[in-house]
Amino acid sequence: SPRSDATPTGCGGTAPSRASVRIMDSTVTVPFFGILVAVVVAFFANFLWFGPKTFYPVWARALGRPDQQPGEGSSMALVFGLTLVGSVVMALTLSWVLQAAAALYDADINLGAGALIGALMGLGIAAAASLGHRLFAGQGLVVWAIEVGGDILGLTLMGAVLSIYV
Numbered sequence: 001s002p003r004s005d006a007t008p009t010g011c012g013g014t015a016p017s018r019a020s021v022r023i024m025d026s027t028v029t030v031p032f033f034g035i036l037v038a039v040v041v042a043f044f045a046n047f048l049w050f051g052p053k054t055f056y057p058v059w060a061r062a063l064g065r066p067d068q069q070p071g072e073g074s075s076m077a078l079v080f081g082l083t084l085v086g087s088v089v090m091a092l093t094l095s096w097v098l099q100a101a102a103a104l105y106d107a108d109i110n111l112g113a114g115a116l117i118g119a120l121m122g123l124g125i126a127a128a129a130s131l132g133h134r135l136f137a138g139q140g141l142v143v144w145a146i147e148v149g150g151d152i153l154g155l156t157l158m159g160a161v162l163s164i165y166v
Contacts, residue, residue: 034165038091042154049150062142091158098166109163118159122152
């Protein structure tokens with residue numbers, strides 16, 4: 001419960017009645033199986049998102065490389081390995097955000113809330129952060145939209161999956 005003595009006052013005035021400080025439990029768990037499932041689900045969804053019948057051809061054309069095969073000129077083991085590491089980091093981070101939200105609101109995170117938080121993390125952080133990168137690289141909004149669409153989809157699904165385990 002909020003502490004009444006933790007209400008900020010500021011500038012000698014009285015504090016609004018709704019302002020309070022909540023002390024949260026700082027214990028964070030790592031749901032290993034949930035992380036694994038979330039990473040696999042997001043990886044598969046992004047495999048479909050960037051498939052040859054979905055967005056890969058549009059993305060490659062927008063980059064000016066319509067004839068290039070996925071990963072051409074790169075070590076596919078390195079590409080998939082680093083992609084997997086990035087997905088695990090995203091799942092761990094999202095798991096902790098979901099746990100913090102559960103502690104903050106003193107409520108369980110259901111499937112819809114997990115998906116919404118994942119989508120908001122994708123839109124508010126991943127999409128916003130990469131916008132400037134794509135534009136300064138001269139890659140345009142189509143490349144950005146396709147790439148962040150996959151990120152938002154992956155994080156939305158991760159959030160839904162992780163809501164079961166946190």
